[in-house]
Amino acid sequence: SAVISQKPSRDICQRGTSLTIQCQVDSQVTMMFWYRQQPGQSLTLIATANQGSEATYESGFVIDKFPISRPNLTFSTLTVSNMSPEDSSIYLCSVEKLAAQRGGTDTQYFGPGTRLTVL
């Protein structure tokens, strides 16, 4: 399994400012993911954070708006830049743990999320 913590758990920010969200995992993982969950909706993948290389962004998400760092195998940050009210969402960090045995199933674990409100 994997235990994931995120900071902050919630924040209220002013329009035009930036917020950096931290994600810490209790074990080394190759791949970390950042998701956004808007009110009443399911999860949307923002980007995949790879250690030692640039993050891979999904369609509709750009590095200038959501810069990501991945300095080591247990930590990542997501910055929401130049925020607007439309960025109000829950942002979730996720990791994938590979199957312990050959033929097993990889499992994805999620952090508790960061609830962001932009005024």
Added chain:
Amino acid sequence: KNQVEQSPQSLIILEGKNCTLQCNYTVSPFSNLRWYKQDTGRGPVSLTIMTFSENTKSNGRYTATLDADTKQSSLHITASQLSDSASYICVVRRTGFQKLVFGTGTRLLVSP
């Protein structure tokens, strides 16, 4: 198009009753299907993961079924408890792809 659809969108049941949530998918090629429980204000927690060859998998009072031929899955909750009130999300992984395909979820409210 690779999609996961869940029904019903929301559901209210009395404590102690059973319920079944549905998931239909058009994802291909299929690798596995996962059911997650998401409490309000928390991240999703995995309930079950099922591969192509598995028809049924249980986790306590939760039982998931998978029919890979009809591309349908269900999550049955037995003897519901107030703590079962949450969103239940069906997620499918495509073989060879890292990105998961998420359903929109079913919001379950268990009433005393």
